[in-house]
Amino acid sequence: MNFFDKLMKIDRRIIFLFVAAAVILPFFLSIHQKILISPEVQGLYDAFESLPPGSKVMISYDYDPASAPELQPMAVAAMKYCFAKGLKVIILGLWPQGSIQANMAIESALEDSMVKEKNPQYGKDWVNLGYMSGNELVIQRMGTDIPVTFPRDYQGNPVEDLPLMQGIKNFSNVDFIFNLSAGYPGTQEWVQFAADRFHAKLGAGNTAVQAPGMYPYLRAGQLVGLLGGMKGASEFEKLTDFEGKGTKFMLSQSFAHSIIIIFIIIGNLAYFISRGVKKK
Amino acid sequence: MRREIPLILTATVGIVYIISFFIPHRPFGSVETLFSDWILIIAAFAIWLGALNLLRVSADKIYRKKKDWFYALVTILSFFLIAIIGFFFSRGSHFQDVGTSFDYLYRNVYNPLSATMFAILAFFVASASYRAFRARSWEATLLLLAAFFVMLGRVPIGDMISGFLPENIRLSEVATFIMNIPQSAGQRAIMIGIGLGIISTALRLILGIERTYLGGD
C-alpha cells in the first residue's frame, strides 16, 4: 500500500482532531467576517419590520437542546427585536422542551439594555402557553380556537386572565407567526395547516439540515422568509442589530467547512495520484 | 378472528379517515381530530410499556452481570433521579420554572448531553465527506462540485474567497442557485415518488393485502 492509498484510508480520528481544532481555534481569534444577507433572511426581516408596535407575534419553539446551538441564537434575536420594538409575543411549543427553550431565550433577551428600557411584563408583553401534545392537530385546532386549545399558560394561569390574550381567538387575530423548527412537528406542519388552510403569515427558522427541504415552500410564497442554520441566525442578528452567538460562532463554522473542503481535495488528489501510480 | 378483527378495524378506520378528508360536514369533518386524539391517548399510555421494558432489561443485565452491566446501572439510576426530582423536588406542576432542581438538571445535564450528541454530527460529516466525495465517475464529480460550492457558499469565507468575481457568480450566489433550483427539483422528484409509495402502501394496508405488520405472512 503506497502513501496515497494510506492517505485515502486515513484514520478518521485524525480528521476529527483537525475539525476540533478548526472549531476551537476561532474562539481565540478576533477575525471579523463580512456577513452578506441572503434574500430569504431579508424576507423574514422585512416581515417583522412591517409590523407596527403592538402587533401580535406568535413564536412556536419546536426544537430541543440538541438543535439549540443553531436555533437558540435565532430565538434570542427575535425575542430581543420583538421586545425592543414593542411587539407582543405569544409563545408555545409543539415539542416538550420548546417552552423551556423559550424561557431561556427570554432570559437572554431581558439582559439586553435596549430591552430593559422597555421593561416588558409577562401577561402584557409576552405569554408562554407551554407545550401541547398533538403535533399538527394543535395547529389545526388553533386555527379555530386558540384559548380552547391552550386553556392555561405554562404556569397554569387561565388564558382569559392574561391581558395579552384578550381578543385572541384564532390565527386571524395574530399578525405574524414565526416557527423555529428542528424536525417533526415543525415548519412543514405549520405551512400545511396554518399558512395553507388558515392563510396565516408565516416565517421560519430551521436547522441547516432541514432548511433545504423548505425552499419549495419559500418559492411558492407559503413562507415569507427562512433562516437556515447558524448562517441564517448570524444574518438575522445583523439585520436586527442584536449580535449574538450566531455571529460569534460563524467563524468556527467557516473554519470547519474549509477544513472539510481541504480534506476532500486531499482525498481526491490521493485518489487520482494512486490511480495513476497503479496504472503505471 | 385474531387476524380478522384487526384487518376489519384497519379497513374501517382507513376508509372513514379518507372520506373525512373530502366531506367536511359533521360527523365526518371531526373524525380526523377524534382518531388523532385516540392515537395520542394510546401512545401516552404505551409510554409506560416502554419505560417498564427499559427498566426490566437493564435490571436483568445488572442481575446477570452481563457484559458492560455498569451502563445499565447508570440508566436505571438516571431514570429514577430525574423522575424523583421532577415529581417531588421541583415545585410540583411548576417544575419547568427557572430555578427549580429539574430546571438545573435540564440546563446542566440534559442540555449539554443532547447538544454533544448532535455536535458529533460535525465530526461524522467530515469523515463521511472525506470517504464519499471522490470523483470516481461523472455523477460523483457533480456531487463533489455541488458539495464544494454549497459548503463554501454557505459561510462568509466563501464570499471572501470569491469577492473578486462579479456578484452573480460568487460562491454564495452559486450556492443559493444550487439550493433553489437543482436541489429543490431533486427533493420534489423524490417526494413525488415517496408520496406514491405511501399511497400504495396505505391502500395495501387498508385493503388487507399487506398483513406482515400483524405478524406472519
Place this chain on the structure above:
Amino acid sequence: MRIVRAMSKRNKRINWNLVLLLFIFSLFILSPAFAQEDTLPPSPPTDVMAKDTPNDAGGSITITWKKSADDGAGKNNVTGYLIYRSEEGDRGYKEIGQVAKGSKEFTDGNTKDKINYYYKIKAVNKSGLFSFSEPSPPATSKAQWFSSGRKNTLIAALILGGLILYFISQARAGKELFIRKIAGLDAVDDAVGRATEMGKKILYIPGTQDMDNVQTIAGVTILSRVAKITAEYETPLEVPVSRSLVMVTCREVVKEAYASAGRPDAFKENMVHYLTDDQFGYAAGVDGLILREKPATIFYQGAFYAESLIMAETGNSIGAIQIAGTAMPAQIPFFFASCDYTLIGEELFAASAYLSKEPKLLGSLKGQDIGKAIILLMLTAGILFITTGLWRGFDSLFIVQ
C-alpha cells in the same frame, strides 16, 4: 410733525411685529404636528362582503373588503382594521377581531349556522381616529357535504387507486410482472449470511418514529422478512426501538416470523427492547450497542432524522455491512455516504413486494409506476403549456384547498 413722524415710526414697528406674528402662526398651521390632516379620520373601507367560508364544517364566515384609501398612502395612514358583527344589521354591533393594515380578509370562526350576520369594518389611524364601512349584506354559515377545493385530489386518488387495483387483479390472474433489480434488497440474504459466518449478531433499527408513520410500517414489514431468515440461519437478532407501540408490534412480528420458520423456541422477548423516545438519547443508546456488541450487519429501515448519520457512521467505523432505507429526503444523502446499500424513497415501500415476490404486492408496484408515468406526462405538459404560453392556467388544475 414730530409726533406724527414718531407715531408713523411706531406704526411701522407694530406692523413688522404683526408680520412676524402672522409668519410664526402660519408656520404652525403648515407644520405636520398641526396639519389639518391629523385631525381627520381615515377613509372608510369599502365593498365589504361576507360569505360562508367554503369547504368547512360550518360555523365560519369569511369577510372581505377593499382597503381604506389611506392604507399605505395618504396622510391618515391606517394602522389596522377592527371587525364588528351584528345579528340585526342596523344596530348591536360588537367587535370580534382585528387585523393589521394591508389586510383585506378576516375569517369569523365563531358563528352559528343558519343565522344571518352583518359585518362592518372600522379603519383606525395612529391618532385613534376611525371610520366605519357600510354594513355588509347578510351572510349565513353552513357546512358543506363535499370539499370542492379537493375535487382534483379525489380524481387523482381514484385514478391511482384504480390503477393499483387493476394491476393487482392482473397479477392475481397470473400475469407476469417485471420488477427491476434493487441492489439493497438483493443483498439482504448475503448480509444475514455474513453475520452467521462471523458468529455475530444482526442489529435492526426500524426507524425512530411511531406506528402512525407509513415508513415505520414499511420497516416493520421488512423486519418480518429479515427475522424469518435469521430464524432459519440461527443468527442472533437485536431490535432496539424508540417507541413503545413499535416495540409491541415488532415483538409480535419477530415472534410470528420465528414461528413460521419453525423456530419458536429461538425467539426471546428481549430481542426487541425499548431504549428511549428522545432522539439523541436513542442515537447514543444505539451507538453504545454498536460499539459494544459489534454486529456484523446493521439494517436501518424506516423514518429517521438527524440521528441517521450518527448511527450510520458508528456502524461504518466497526466495519459492519449496512443496508439502509428511508423516505426522508434529507437523510438519504447521509445513508448514501455511510452505508453499503441504500433504498431511496419509494424503494423502501417496494421492499415488501420485492422480497416476498407475492403477485398482489407486485401488482400494486406496477400501478404505482403507471401513476408516476402519468405524473411525468402532466409535468412535461405543464412545462410545455406554461413556457410557450399555450395554456397559462394549466397549473390551476392542480391547486388543492
